[in-house]
Amino acid sequence: MVKTTRLEIECVTLDLDDTLWPVEPTIARAEQKLYQWIEENYPLVSNAYTQQDIAAKRMALQNSRADIAHNVTELRYCSLLEMAGEFGYDKILVQQAMKLFRYHRNQVEPFEFSESILSNLQQHFIVGAITNGNAQLDKISIGKYFDFVVTAEEVGVSKPHPGMFEHASNLAGVELAKIMHVGDSVQTDVLGAMNAGCKAVWYNRKRQPWPGGQNPHHVVHCLTELPAILNINSDN
Numbered sequence: 001m002v003k004t005t006r007l008e009i010e011c012v013t014l015d016l017d018d019t020l021w022p023v024e025p026t027i028a029r030a031e032q033k034l035y036q037w038i039e040e041n042y043p044l045v046s047n048a049y050t051q052q053d054i055a056a057k058r059m060a061l062q063n064s065r066a067d068i069a070h071n072v073t074e075l076r077y078c079s080l081l082e083m084a085g086e087f088g089y090d091k092i093l094v095q096q097a098m099k100l101f102r103y104h105r106n107q108v109e110p111f112e113f114s115e116s117i118l119s120n121l122q123q124h125f126i127v128g129a130i131t132n133g134n135a136q137l138d139k140i141s142i143g144k145y146f147d148f149v150v151t152a153e154e155v156g157v158s159k160p161h162p163g164m165f166e167h168a169s170n171l172a173g174v175e176l177a178k179i180m181h182v183g184d185s186v187q188t189d190v191l192g193a194m195n196a197g198c199k200a201v202w203y204n205r206k207r208q209p210w211p212g213g214q215n216p217h218h219v220v221h222c223l224t225e226l227p228a229i230l231n232i233n234s235d236n
Contacts, residue, residue, distance in 0.1 A: 009178055009179070009180045010126060010178040010179070011126040011169075011172040011178060011180070012127055012179075012180050013129065013168050013179055013182070013193075014129055014181070014183065015130060015131060015159075015185065015188075015203075016129055016135055017133045018184045018185075019182065019183050019184045019203050020108075020110055020111060020114045020118075022109070023108075023133070025109075026104075026105065026109070027105070030101050033100065034097060034101045035054070037096075038097065041093075042093055044087040044089070045084070048086075048087070057079050057082070070153070070158040072134050073134045080093065080094045080098070102134070106139045110142055115142050115145070118142055118146075119145055120227060120234070121226070123232075125230070126147050127145060127147050128147060128149065128171065129148075129150065130150045131149070131150070131151055131152070132158040133151075148172065150168045158188070159185075159188035159189065160187055160189075160191055160192025162192070162196035165179070165181065165193055165197070176197035177197055177198070177199075179193075179199065180199040180230070181193035181200050182220075183203060186202065191213075194214060199218075200217050200218075202218070203220055204219050205221060
């Protein structure tokens with residue numbers, strides 16, 4: 001794959017949740033749909049646990065299972081499996097529940113300029129996603145603009161671990177110093193990328209103050225600022 005190199009950058013990677021779309025309303029809808037389904041199909045669970053109780057049980061599992069703490073899909077699966085077993089339900093409950101949740105988890109609403117910026121980036125760079133979440137890009141419309149996806153589930157660690165960025169480097173066939181990562185999180189995206197040896201852009205949509213320490217290479221308040229940073233023409 002040959003892409004145009006700008007400013008010694010050959011690959012641009014992006015976080016997904018809260019960088020390309022708002023994640024909280026998406027998860028909230030998916031959680032609500034899941035709980036409604038449990039109420040209708042497995043009432044023993046909903047009679048014993050509220051939606052908030054189920055979330056708390058999953059968080060407790062995350063704190064006690066370091067081996068799967070990075071894997072949000074496995075955490076949800078194991079948490080549901082425990083509840084199914086508690087009330088004598090078959091694990092088919094878990095399989096059906098996960099299918100329903102994953103469907104609604106993928107019903108994201110990208111920020112206004114996400115698609116046009118990704119389309120522009122794809123014309124000049126290798127474009128990748130690096131995410132700790134479990135959105136399935138192959139089932140989301142803007143997924144067509146990505147050359148590869150790195151997930152915590154696949155790598156076995158989560159951002160800010162350098163392994164996430166190293167895996168992106170391997171998939172892209174580009175050295176870390178020629179990767180620019182864009183994300184909203186100071187710790188997982190910006191510092192994670194820089195500590196791994198990448199360039200970093202802080203997507204500071206909420207215009208928060210930088211907390212101190214090593215500064216990012218760039219700060220943007222809107223994705224439309226990326227083309228200028230990367231020295232490419234804007235399509236907007």
